[in-house]
Amino acid sequence: MDFRALPSGPITLSNVTVPAHLLDQTGDLVRTDLHIADGVITDQPGQSIDMGRAMVLPCFTDMHTHLDKGHIWPRASNPDGSFMGALTTVRADHANWSAQDLRPRIEFALKSAYAHGTRAIRTHLDSIPPQPQITWPLFAELRDEWRGRIDLQGVCLIGCDSFSEDGDFRVTADLVAEHGGVLGMVTYPVPDLKDRLLGFFRLAEARNLHADFHVDETMDPTSETLRLIAETVLETGFAAPVTVGHCCSLSTQDEARALDTLDLVAKAGINVVSLPMCNLYLQDRGHGTPRGRGVTLVHEMRDRGIPVSFASDNTRDPFYAYGDLDMLEVMRQATRIAHLDHSRTDWVDAFIAMPTDTCGFTKQTFAKGDPADLVIFKAREWTELFARPQSDRIVLRAGAQIDRTLPDYSELDHLWGSL
Numbered sequence: 001m002d003f004r005a006l007p008s009g010p011i012t013l014s015n016v017t018v019p020a021h022l023l024d025q026t027g028d029l030v031r032t033d034l035h036i037a038d039g040v041i042t043d044q045p046g047q048s049i050d051m052g053r054a055m056v057l058p059c060f061t062d063m064h065t066h067l068d069k070g071h072i073w074p075r076a077s078n079p080d081g082s083f084m085g086a087l088t089t090v091r092a093d094h095a096n097w098s099a100q101d102l103r104p105r106i107e108f109a110l111k112s113a114y115a116h117g118t119r120a121i122r123t124h125l126d127s128i129p130p131q132p133q134i135t136w137p138l139f140a141e142l143r144d145e146w147r148g149r150i151d152l153q154g155v156c157l158i159g160c161d162s163f164s165e166d167g168d169f170r171v172t173a174d175l176v177a178e179h180g181g182v183l184g185m186v187t188y189p190v191p192d193l194k195d196r197l198l199g200f201f202r203l204a205e206a207r208n209l210h211a212d213f214h215v216d217e218t219m220d221p222t223s224e225t226l227r228l229i230a231e232t233v234l235e236t237g238f239a240a241p242v243t244v245g246h247c248c249s250l251s252t253q254d255e256a257r258a259l260d261t262l263d264l265v266a267k268a269g270i271n272v273v274s275l276p277m278c279n280l281y282l283q284d285r286g287h288g289t290p291r292g293r294g295v296t297l298v299h300e301m302r303d304r305g306i307p308v309s310f311a312s313d314n315t316r317d318p319f320y321a322y323g324d325l326d327m328l329e330v331m332r333q334a335t336r337i338a339h340l341d342h343s344r345t346d347w348v349d350a351f352i353a354m355p356t357d358t359c360g361f362t363k364q365t366f367a368k369g370d371p372a373d374l375v376i377f378k379a380r381e382w383t384e385l386f387a388r389p390q391s392d393r394i395v396l397r398a399g400a401q402i403d404r405t406l407p408d409y410s411e412l413d414h415l416w417g418s419l
Helices: 083-096 099-116 131-145 168-178 193-206 225-236 248-252 255-268 276-282 298-303 327-337 347-351 353-359 382-387 409-415
Strands: 011-019 029-037 040-042 047-050 055-058 060-065 118-126 151-157 183-187 211-215 242-246 271-274 308-310 374-377 394-397
Touching (some): 060 308, 060 353, 118 353, 183 193, 183 225, 193 211, 211 225, 225 242, 225 255, 248 255, 255 298, 271 298, 308 327, 347 353
Parallel strands (some): 011 055, 183 211
Antiparallel strands (some): 011 029, 029 040
């Protein structure tokens, strides 16, 4: 097979490998044919191309990113690799976050994600005043400009200690609602967190907004804000979708306590997104060789029917020095870090269907009539897929092969001045 180009017009990708789960079949990987015409999946054969068992997946959804922080590392590196080092460095860099600074960095990230095969992104946007009035209008412009290439969804981000139901956050909540976003907050143990959560849910419910929290991003086993969120959702009957990210402290808690918390999370219908690359970078740092991975209890969550997704999180900023918004890299690293291999055969859902459903993006499957938004890899088995970066992958959008040229880092040099 010539992996450099596919013909236009109705085609049949014959002899491809796909996860059986995505075809509603049992087992792991199966071989099949995919028919494409007029930009969609069809049941009518076209010009047949033998793909040599190449693996095909639907395009990815990356449901937890920080596009506004992305690529500031050259001017705002983490001094010691710690969580507090990241937090203080980003807060200091906020002074640079004009629309003229944000736009090229966000566009650089979007161009990278698009080239790698991502079709939808949810991003958290730092929203401590006066930043919301700068970031959210620009985000709305970019969402319109990128429509049809990457669907974008924004989430406001503040620390729970900055929350006030009658203060600045009410204005931010109105701004989020105006731009069709999601209400978000970072939770950590503060004495009145329950009252803050109740106020947060009242603001979200009044505006018909979904909720998305950064939760227990620490290895401290006493941090149990996830448990309080689940209890509050059950107590209030908050009906809109709730997502929690990170949940690292579950991995260090007494097992019985952690699993009891997960029972509450399942009962409350909460969605979870795990961020293994960033958590591996930040957690358990500073004491010699790290002992903990920082990844949350994803297997135990799935065993309870809790929807679990994986995502990129930060990219070349103080919270994570690396990354390129490549969901295959996330998939490969999550498999290694969280031991997704040798378990269930439907983990692929956590990178495609689960995040799509959680965020409410348009579904992407292999069903007749679905857009032919596909990523084709020159790999025939999972071990081949995860062994290499798959830099020669093909990305189809509406059945047409896209230009996968990645942006050059020099495009951002003008932001760093004389650094």
